[in-house]
Amino acid sequence: MTLVFDKLRKQYGQVVAIDDVTTSFAPGLIHGLIGPNGAGKSTLINMTAGSYSVSSGSIALDGKRLDTLKKYQIANSRVARTYQNIRLFDQMTVLENLEVCFYPADVGGTWKEVVWPPYASARREKRREKCMDILRFFDLQGYAETDAGSLPYGRQRMLEIARALVCEPRVLLLDEPAAGLNHHETAELTARLAAQRVPDRITIVVEHDMDLVMKLCDNIIVMHHGKLLFQGTPAEVQASPDVQLAYLGTANDIDEIRAAAQDRRAQLGIRARRRS
């Protein structure tokens, strides 16, 4: 009952973005995916959700291949995601943004909805109830009839997560959910995500906010140059010299960076003196 990557690879021409990653994600846990920029974290998320194709290897959920499916079929296998740059349906209301997620379940009854009003209102009521529950959980119930595009940024982030959660996904993929949020909003987000740690859900979070990752995640995977560098609990990750190396570079690198910075300051100083 897991999500499994087997020798997963993504290649753009000669550039290898994901280099034979093999790992598995246990349900009921929140997995953090961290690493420096360009390490391939978002690529992994995008491949799992079907936004990017897989060059070789496979992705399987409960033994069922995901990588051969189309994007909407992956979503129908109850894999939900958010995006690094928020992608809501801007000119639809907050409520409609969630309601539309019931399309796969309800589309068969479309004609019945059109010609038989009592059926339509019953369906709509049912959808609305579920949506309002999740809106209340994210403290968005007051915005139900507002256009999603006119929400403040932080609320938009919450709504996108709400949209991913409304159909109770088996796999929840969050691509930098805290990007652009202030401290207060990040704390709220952390608490809400922790509350959504349900037994059979696999949550994968890509995030740069280490505070959030360390507090929230049960298992952390560190990526570096498209490879899996380290996997362990937050405490293990913090103690690992490999991870520190990937993030901060070697001692030599640091000396080089310092020297370059000093150089630049010296040049600026010269220019400033000339001007005066």
Add this chain to the structure above:
Amino acid sequence: MSVAETLTAAKPHSGRAISFLVFAIAIALIAASPFLPNYYVRVINSLLIYILLGIGLNIVIGYTGLLDLGFVAFYAVGAYSYALLASPQLDLHWPFLAILPVAACLGAATGILLGIPVLRLRGDYLAIVTLGFGEIIRIIINNLDWLTGGPKGIARLDKASILGIQVARPIDFFWLLLITVLVAGVLVWRLERSILGKAWAAIREDQDAARGIGINTTNAKLAAFATSATIGSIAGAIFAASQRFVSPESFTLQESVLIVLMIVIGGIGNILGIVAGAAILMLLPEVLREFAEWRILFLGLLMIFLIIVRPAGIVPRSFGPDKLIRRLFGK
């Protein structure tokens, strides 16, 4: 502040008054129709046909966000379905009610036929391909002399009759069209509010994110094309029956553009907007008939003015039929 801005503004009193006024004028117009001279009834009939066409095309343009410039092709399919099945051309004389489902099915099939190759296209590219499609259908009709009579068209179409009642005078078609527009309007409005309508909106807003929440965009788009084409085709069949003559001249690119204009000026994605847009684009030329050579200039200026003042259309998307009903009869 323009009429519709006032309509949607916070002041409920003036808004309600204007809603009532517009509503009363519409009812009065409908009630007065049987007593108007034939000429005016014909004008109103053509208004109703364009509203019907607008309701159909709006599904693809307004709800699903796909710019279709070849809509007139479906109108032609419907018109020629009637012309071929109820005229001396093939010596077939089917009853109107038997032709209607045939025209609807042919329309839907043509809609899907157009839909499949353009599934991957959006925006300008889609507009160009659909424009080409509309022209292809027109040129085929123009050149298929043995079947369609070519540029001469098909004349002496049968008089339509529905369940033994003859539908021949302009006023008969007025009632037929009014009922069709009301039925199509209500059905399409309910369709917009159904789960499929929400999926269309999601595709319009962000197709990729729509796939990401499990919407099979291929099927949803084909459904939009098919429904839209069905309505266009039904409008065509009624048009043919009322003119009792069809020729390729009625199905030029200009017609497609006119319907798109109605939607854009009236209020994209809103059935009430289509009524407003059609009213302006169809009735104004009649009102300005005396200034014959200035007509087009007036119309052009008015369009520019409206697009500047009301970029979302005369009746914006947010003021749908449900809001109108609530404003008229609700609290």
